[in-house]
Amino acid sequence: MSLAMNLTRALLRARPNVFRTEQTLRTALRHPRPDAPLPSSLRRTCTVTRRTVDGHEVITLTPMQGGTGTEVIYLHGGAYVRPLVAAHWRIVAALIRRTGATFTVPLYGLAPRYTADDAYRFLDTVYRAVLQRAGDHPVFLSGDSCGAGLAVGLAIHCRDEGLRPPTGLILFSPWVDVTMTNPRVAALTARDPMLAPAGLAAAGRDWAGPRAVTDPLVSPLHDTLADLPPTWIYQGGHDIFLPDAEAFTTKANTAGTPTTLHVWPSAFHVFVGAGWIPEARRALDEAGGRIRSAGRD
Template sequence: MSLAMRMTRTFLRTRPNVFVTEGRLREALRQSRHDAPVPAALRRSCHVSTEVVDGHTVTTVTPKSGASGTELIYLHGGAYVRPLVGPHWSIIATLIRRTGATVIVPLYGLAPHYHADDAYKFLDSVYPAVLQRAGHNPVFLAGDSAGAGLVVGQAIRCRDEGLRPPDGLLLFSPWVDVTMTNPGIAALIDLDPMLAPAGLAAAGRDWAGARSVTDPLVSPLHDTLKDLPPTYIYQGGHDIFLPDVERFAAKAQAAGTHVDLRVWPTAFHVFVGAGWTREARQALSDAADHIKSGTRN
């Protein structure tokens, strides 16, 4: 473990964990929060455009020089209840800098006011437009935490509805089962400085809306995971999502889907957002290599 990782993890332990109980999560959600704006540095190096699609903001970021033609849709995490934050822009900026990809950031509606079905309806407008603009160029889906779960759900829909699939999925600490019932979670609770099962399970119920929490479009671990695009997962070992991520990878591989799971044993949840750490740089460099390859393995 790098010194930067150790210091960051220590700092995170000083921050309140809003997921410890459902009550604490509800209290935190009563405080008004807004999506972090596009950083000035990213505006200097990229063309940034914003439009409203079906009532939600979609931001498109294209490098001013070295654009590759590759398109990447990035769905942010936050347990489906919290907005995009600064570290998400850090991840996006690094991927743009390393790949030349145009990144599309759809700000889907958050629970409890919006549900999974609302997000997929929104993506029904966003995804085809990206495909059309990309033409024959590669299109990737990427996301962290809850956003990564939504990425897999969208890939499942592409498969089931006969749509052009993305060329690959890049998943950073994905939330693949909102039930939080995996018995392996218990051993990681004291190691995880950011997450806890009770609040997350409540957020997952809110997100499911009229669907079951085990519906594959809410908890993609419960899909067959057959015939999905090549999937690249970057996971921390001190993250309570690890047991479900390992199940997801094993199930997908057994179903014939190409999955590459890389685990940093002492890293925390969505450690790729801590770009000052060696571990984050390694993970994002590997993800960028897959984007640049633009191939289905």
Template sequence: MSLAMNLTRALLRARPNVFRTERTLREALGHLRPDAPLPAALRRTCTVGRRTVDGHEVITLTPKRGATGTEVIYLHGGAYVRPLVAAHWRIVAALIRRTGATVTVPFYGLAPRYTADDAYRFLDTVYRTVLARAGDHPVFLAGDSCGAGLAVGLAIHCRDEGLRAPNGLILFSPWLDVTMTNPAIARLAPHDPMLAPEGLAAAGRAWAGPRPVTDPLISPLHDTLHDLPPTWIHQGGRDIFLPDTEAFTTKANATGTPTTLHVWPTAFHVFVGAGWTREARRALDEAGERIRSGGRK
């Protein structure tokens, strides 16, 4: 474990865990800040496209130098109830630097005002637009936390609707089962400085709306996971999502969906946002290599 990882985890542990209970989550949602603005560095290095789809903003970033034509749709985390933060822009910037890809960031609506049904209607339009622009170039879905779970859900949607499949999925600490019922979660909960099952389960119920929380578009672990794109996962070992990520990997590989899980034993949830750590840089390097290769194993 790097010293930077150790210090960062200690700082995170000193902050209140808003997911500790359903009540603490509701209180935190009453004081949400808006989405973090696009950093000046990305405005300098990328051509920025902005448009509105179904009332939601979509930002597209194309590097001014070294653009490859590869497309990435990046879906941010936040338990479906919290906005995009600065760490998400750091991940996006890191992927652009490493790949030359054009990255599209859709600002999907958050629960409880919006539900998964709203998000999939919106993302279907975004995905079809990116496919049309990409032509013969690779298209990837990527995301962190709930955004990574939503990326898997979108791949399931593409499979079921007969759309061209993404070339691959790049998942950072994915949330794959909003029920939070895996018994192994309790073992990890004392070691996770950021997450807790009760608040997360409440957020998952709000996101599901009229759907059951076990619907595969809400909790992709409950899908058959057949005929999905090659998937690469980077997961912290001090993260309560680890047991479900391990179960997902085993199930996906058993059904013929090639899935690679890299567990960073001492890392916390979405550690790739802490780019000052050696672990984050190495994980992002590996993710970038997969994108540059076009998703080939």
């Protein structure tokens, strides 16, 4: 474990955990924050296209140099209730540098105002547009935390609707079961500096809306996970989502969906957003290599 990992984890532990209880989460959400602005570094290196789909902004970033034609739809985390933050842009920027892919970042509506049903209507339109632009080029779905869970849900939606499937899924610390009922979560809660099950379960209920929290489009772990694209998961060991990521990997592989889980035992939730950590750079190198190799096939 690197010194940078240790220090960053300690700094995270010193911050309030808004997910500690449902009440702490509700209190935090009384003062909503806007999405983090697009960094100037990405504006300098990418052609930026902004459009509105169903009332939500969609940002597309195409590298000015070294573009490959590969497309990635990146869905940000935040437990479905919090906006895109600077760390999400760092992940996107790091992957663009490593892949030359065009990244589309849809700013889906957040709970409790919006629900999973709203998101899938919006993302269906976004996905179809990216497919049309991509032509014969690969199209990946990627995301972190709840965004990674939503990426799996979108792949399930594509399968069930008969749409062209994504080339693959690149998932960072995915939230694949909003119920937070895995009995192994409790043992990890004290080690996780960022998350806690009570607040997350409340956010999950808001996101589900009229659906059951076990609906596969809300909690993809409850799907059969058959006939989905190859999937790569990058996960920290000090993250309460680890037990469900392990269960997802086992279930997906049993169902015939090739799924690889990479675990960094000392890493925290979505550690890839901390690009100053050597472990984060190695994970991003590996993930970028998966995207890049598909463009060469």
